[in-house]
Amino acid sequence: VQLVESGGGLVQPGGSLRLSCAASGFTFSSYAMSWVRQAPGKGPEWVSVINSSGGSTAYADSVKGRFTISRDNAKNTLYLEMNSLKPEDTAVYYCAKKQSPKPRTSLDEDDYWGQGTQVTVSL
Numbered sequence: 001v002q003l004v005e006s007g008g009g010l011v012q013p014g015g016s017l018r019l020s021c022a023a024s025g026f027t028f029s030s031y032a033m034s035w036v037r038q039a040p041g042k043g044p045e046w047v048s049v050i051n052s053s054g055g056s057t058a059y060a061d062s063v064k065g066r067f068t069i070s071r072d073n074a075k076n077t078l079y080l081e082m083n084s085l086k087p088e089d090t091a092v093y094y095c096a097k098k099q100s101p102k103p104r105t106s107l108d109e110d111d112y113w114g115q116g117t118q119v120t121v122s123l
Contacts, residue, residue, distance in 0.1 A: 001025040001112045003095050008117030015085050015121070021078040021095030021114060029053075029073040032098035035080045036107065037091035037119075044107055047093070048080065052101035063089075085121045092116040 007019040019035070034049040048059045048069040057069050068081040078095050096110035 001097060003097065003112060003114035005093065005095055005114045005117040008093060008119045010120045010122065011085055012123055013086060013121055016081070016083045017085065017119060019080040019082065019093055019095075019117060019119075021080075023076045023078065023095075023097070026097065028071075028076040030101060032101055032103045033071060033078045034096045034098060034103075034105075034110065035069060035078075036094045036096050036110070036113070037089075038094070038116075039088075039091040044094075045091070046105055046107055049098070049103040049105055050078070051103040056103050058103055058105060082119070085119075087121045090119060090121050092118050 002024045004022045011017055032051045035047040036044050037047050038044045050057045050069045054071045066084045070079045094113045094116045097112040098109050099111050
């Protein structure tokens with residue numbers, strides 16, 4: 001299993017970024033996928049999850065209404081569209097493969113993570 005995130009960077013408050021996660025080594029369309037972030041000095045925080053088909057999603061309250069998760073099963077790629085970014089969104093963002101097709105939110109349901117991409121929101 002390989003998960004490779006991209007799209008992070010430095011953005012001003014109120015700005016937008018789109019993260020991508022290229023997946024390989026497993027049948028991407030059979031598993032739910034999630035985004036997890038980790039800010040400096042803090043533990044991992046679940047951000048969003050999408051089921052295997054893309055028809056069901058869920059978001060942490062901290063990002064609801066600002067972030068959108070999506071997937072393209074034909075391209076084996078997961079996305080996270082982030083709008084109205086805030087300084088508190090600064091973190092390393094990881095995509096994670098779930099152990100089932102269902103969009104469960106527990107980090108314990110993740111069996112593989114990517115290497116992460118840094119998102120920094122600052123003036």
